[in-house]
Amino acid sequence: MERSAESLALRDTPRSAESLALRDHIDKCVHCGFCLPSCPTYMLWGEEMDSPRGRIYLMKAGLDGRAAMTDGFVRHFDACLGCMACVTACPSGVQYAPLIEATRGQIERQHSRSLGDRLFRRAIFAVLPYPARLRIALLPLAALGSLRHVGRVLRTRQFAGSKRTRPTSAATAGSERTRPTSDDQRPTTITRLRAALALAPRVTWASLFASLPERTPAVGERRLTVGLLTGCAQRVMFPQVNRATVNVLSAEGCDVVAPSAQACCGALALHAGRLDEARACARRTIEAFEQAYVDRIAVNAAGCGSSMKEYGELLADDPAWAARASAFASRVRDVSELVDELGRPRATRHPLKLRIAYQDACHLAHAQGIRQPPRNLLASIPGVELLAMAEADVCCGSAGIYNLVEPDTARQLGDRKAAHITAVNPDVVASANPGCTLQIGAAAKRRGHEWRVLHPIEILDASIKGKDILSPQDDEGRSRTRGGQQPSNR
Amino acid sequence: MDAAFLAELRHIVGDEGVLDEPLELLTYECDALPHLRESPAAVVLPASAADVQAIVRLCAREGVPFVARGHGTGLSGGALPVPGGIVIALSRLNRVLHVDIPNQRVTVEPGVTNLEITKQVAPFGYYYAPDPSSQQVCSIGGNVAENSGGAHCLKYGFTVHHVLGVEAVLPDGEIVHLGGTLVDTPGPDLLGLLIGSEGTLAIVTSITVRILRRPEAVQTLLAAFDTIDAGGAVVSDVIGAGIIPAAIEMMDALAIRAAEAAVHPNFPPADTVLIVELDGPSAEVAALFSVVKDTCMRHGATTIEVAQNDEQRARIWRGRKAAFAAMGRVSPNYYVQDGVVPRTRLPEVLNRIRRLEARSGLRIGNVFHAGDGNLHPLICYDERVPGEADKAVEVAAEILSYCIEAGGSLTGEHGIGADKSQYMPTMFSADDLAVMQRVRAAFDPRGLSNPGKVFPTPRLCGEVPGPYRQHPVEAAGLADRL
Numbered sequence: 001m002e003r004s005a006e007s008l009a010l011r012d013t014p015r016s017a018e019s020l021a022l023r024d025h026i027d028k029c030v031h032c033g034f035c036l037p038s039c040p041t042y043m044l045w046g047e048e049m050d051s052p053r054g055r056i057y058l059m060k061a062g063l064d065g066r067a068a069m070t071d072g073f074v075r076h077f078d079a080c081l082g083c084m085a086c087v088t089a090c091p092s093g094v095q096y097a098p099l100i101e102a103t104r105g106q107i108e109r110q111h112s113r114s115l116g117d118r119l120f121r122r123a124i125f126a127v128l129p130y131p132a133r134l135r136i137a138l139l140p141l142a143a144l145g146s147l148r149h150v151g152r153v154l155r156t157r158q159f160a161g162s163k164r165t166r167p168t169s170a171a172t173a174g175s176e177r178t179r180p181t182s183d184d185q186r187p188t189t190i191t192r193l194r195a196a197l198a199l200a201p202r203v204t205w206a207s208l209f210a211s212l213p214e215r216t217p218a219v220g221e222r223r224l225t226v227g228l229l230t231g232c233a234q235r236v237m238f239p240q241v242n243r244a245t246v247n248v249l250s251a252e253g254c255d256v257v258a259p260s261a262q263a264c265c266g267a268l269a270l271h272a273g274r275l276d277e278a279r280a281c282a283r284r285t286i287e288a289f290e291q292a293y294v295d296r297i298a299v300n301a302a303g304c305g306s307s308m309k310e311y312g313e314l315l316a317d318d319p320a321w322a323a324r325a326s327a328f329a330s331r332v333r334d335v336s337e338l339v340d341e342l343g344r345p346r347a348t349r350h351p352l353k354l355r356i357a358y359q360d361a362c363h364l365a366h367a368q369g370i371r372q373p374p375r376n377l378l379a380s381i382p383g384v385e386l387l388a389m390a391e392a393d394v395c396c397g398s399a400g401i402y403n404l405v406e407p408d409t410a411r412q413l414g415d416r417k418a419a420h421i422t423a424v425n426p427d428v429v430a431s432a433n434p435g436c437t438l439q440i441g442a443a444a445k446r447r448g449h450e451w452r453v454l455h456p457i458e459i460l461d462a463s464i465k466g467k468d469i470l471s472p473q474d475d476e477g478r479s480r481t482r483g484g485q486q487p488s489n490r
Numbered sequence: 491m492d493a494a495f496l497a498e499l500r501h502i503v504g505d506e507g508v509l510d511e512p513l514e515l516l517t518y519e520c521d522a523l524p525h526l527r528e529s530p531a532a533v534v535l536p537a538s539a540a541d542v543q544a545i546v547r548l549c550a551r552e553g554v555p556f557v558a559r560g561h562g563t564g565l566s567g568g569a570l571p572v573p574g575g576i577v578i579a580l581s582r583l584n585r586v587l588h589v590d591i592p593n594q595r596v597t598v599e600p601g602v603t604n605l606e607i608t609k610q611v612a613p614f615g616y617y618y619a620p621d622p623s624s625q626q627v628c629s630i631g632g633n634v635a636e637n638s639g640g641a642h643c644l645k646y647g648f649t650v651h652h653v654l655g656v657e658a659v660l661p662d663g664e665i666v667h668l669g670g671t672l673v674d675t676p677g678p679d680l681l682g683l684l685i686g687s688e689g690t691l692a693i694v695t696s697i698t699v700r701i702l703r704r705p706e707a708v709q710t711l712l713a714a715f716d717t718i719d720a721g722g723a724v725v726s727d728v729i730g731a732g733i734i735p736a737a738i739e740m741m742d743a744l745a746i747r748a749a750e751a752a753v754h755p756n757f758p759p760a761d762t763v764l765i766v767e768l769d770g771p772s773a774e775v776a777a778l779f780s781v782v783k784d785t786c787m788r789h790g791a792t793t794i795e796v797a798q799n800d801e802q803r804a805r806i807w808r809g810r811k812a813a814f815a816a817m818g819r820v821s822p823n824y825y826v827q828d829g830v831v832p833r834t835r836l837p838e839v840l841n842r843i844r845r846l847e848a849r850s851g852l853r854i855g856n857v858f859h860a861g862d863g864n865l866h867p868l869i870c871y872d873e874r875v876p877g878e879a880d881k882a883v884e885v886a887a888e889i890l891s892y893c894i895e896a897g898g899s900l901t902g903e904h905g906i907g908a909d910k911s912q913y914m915p916t917m918f919s920a921d922d923l924a925v926m927q928r929v930r931a932a933f934d935p936r937g938l939s940n941p942g943k944v945f946p947t948p949r950l951c952g953e954v955p956g957p958y959r960q961h962p963v964e965a966a967g968l969a970d971r972l
Contacts, residue, residue: 027822031524032815033563036627037603046535046581046601047509048562054517061516072513089626091752092818 052086084366104273129264195407210239227294244461398439414443530571539695547663560629566907600631637686644861714760752816755809821870829893864902
């Protein structure tokens, strides 16, 4: 066994509070392995070091000085989707979220990535969390009408990827196995850009610049005043989801406030280990909503909701903010959770004859433990049939910025997801996170399907309005094929 | 490890299938018994039976020892690597090969999980009976190696009663087919010999198991008692009345507390709880279930909860099945032992364990398959406290000695592995062990397949068997553990 004397690994400050807290979390792991089958990368590769148990073992080895923070070490943490399915599976109560966040934080501080990798990541964090910049980035797409042309052109070029493949042995997935292990197998910037283009949503001028009223009054007597996090990606790519959220909450008796002062909630940064960035975002978000005097903060993006509920821990060491952060976090609700909490529906649900496959967003099901509320929300619509889909709570491969930085693995998981969706042949796929919506849409396209991928709240909004959601023209004037049954051989 | 050997491995399974980075090997140094650790020289991940055969042939030619591993959930260190040897990880051999509902059999590769078999056949009203608590993750290949049981083996038997046939690679690389697709095949029961041999005779590459029709009715109750003796008396009386429950499980206060903290099964805070499950035709279950309830009442049950539906039943079982891993909620480390005593001696042995607990200062939780006298003491310790890990091992050894003294056995279902090989002489005579060795040598004369397991062997000169601790030579920096 290699015991390198110079290994620094996770020991930069061996006695720091952070290391001790990590050690406590790690010690809860009894190495039983119950998490293995829930882990998407273990499903794909069957390798211990790319399982939650293996990753925790590596963290422990780092703390003990038995492992150094080499490229190989970092690879296994980059490969983690952070989907938290292992947290659901763990009988010992290991909190993986703080472990992976702290480990990624140390990686960001201590490990030097290749120039291309660094620039790509920096670009992501310079654009995605800023709606104005994201709009500018997406403008050419709106101008082009559709990015698919560009995507097609790029796809026809044979960029030699550096991946090595093995035939898969996964019983259900028809995808190839690509195990990126070392630096030479890291996704190239070209592969990443291609993946980003394939994921990019179809936007129009109208969708890019859609805005929400600062305050929307409740229909009828007010039950609550709710602040709405409009999100960065959600606001720019899926303004119709925010619109539907406002409609539903107002119809259910909530005053809805969408503070214009709000900025990014910091979820992407938090999940990538950029903790200082995340803290700055958290402070701004808390401030914006404090000034709006709301009873609840509604979130319609699972990843954002999950990190906003973590603000208390994120700012625990900041005396000026700790109490405010906890108070804020206790008022955060996913929109489906809020609709559930409101109780008896006030607005009439009109029938929608739809077969719906509901995909559990990881940051909803695993990170927040919210499984039933979105299903209840959909089931409250007369005529809706909820389909039982295999692996509904397995990550689709989106995972924050994962499908941008690890496109090969994300693609395998997306294909696997698409296969399970195909098997139940839905009219609509319901997904409560913008990243998943893009990822599933892209995977569907690769299979020649074009399911409508909608947020549950959009479906509920349509039901309340009595609008046929499968009509050929939607709000943005786009046309779509009817879900799932008409493969288009483009 | 020899570069030429590694190159040959890569030739067989591709670069994707060979791990030799020290960092990666680190994660394979133990299974679910993490206090025994040994780093392998390499890990190979075959994708087919042909790969396994080629790997084993190569090992045989070069004299390199190998250890088969499924998903690493063994509790006796059965997948502990051998110094200088390789680990053959079967996690990628996870295809379901054939589901034959009319003939009630399923053929799978060894890396398929136990629960996956049931998932495959559940839509047709069938299930795979052996149900180790780790069934969501443990591999069927590992079940064959350990002859795994589970809560329901009281009525339905162990893995050996459910495997119809296997394809296996012998330690010289020959592929053999043992058993078949029928319930019995003529000739000596070589399949029975292989099942439970803990990877010392062969590596199975496909397994045909039989599946059972879901029973018409299932009734489950959870009864709480103030003393272990009361619970034990219920077990004896129920079985004495001629009832064979699908399962009778017992948990004590500490195990109840851990399970409650982990999965909130809503167990009463009692000294002892008993889970009794009956299954079969509705009329039979209904009649016998009232006998069980009466028996519990007669022995002073403080509460009796009857599961009203599948969800409540699942909740009760979740509490039981999570009990081992849930010990992480109440202790930084735990060491689970696996011993068997005659059912009637259960209360006596448990009371001895409780006295030992008081004397040793280490908390001991107890979870057991009471119907067949299979104990699982969970010894809590903190490896950061000097000497506690050693003490846990001493306590475990003493518990095993109680089992042997009561006429029981060293293991019910977890296997001997690396953990308990040193206790084999307490149960078997030198002659017994010599006969076992001759059987083993008939398959594996050179001792390449999972050496150091089951049979007592010395390790480093002067090293005491037990949890990992640095040998003085290592501590002095004079030698490294390979």
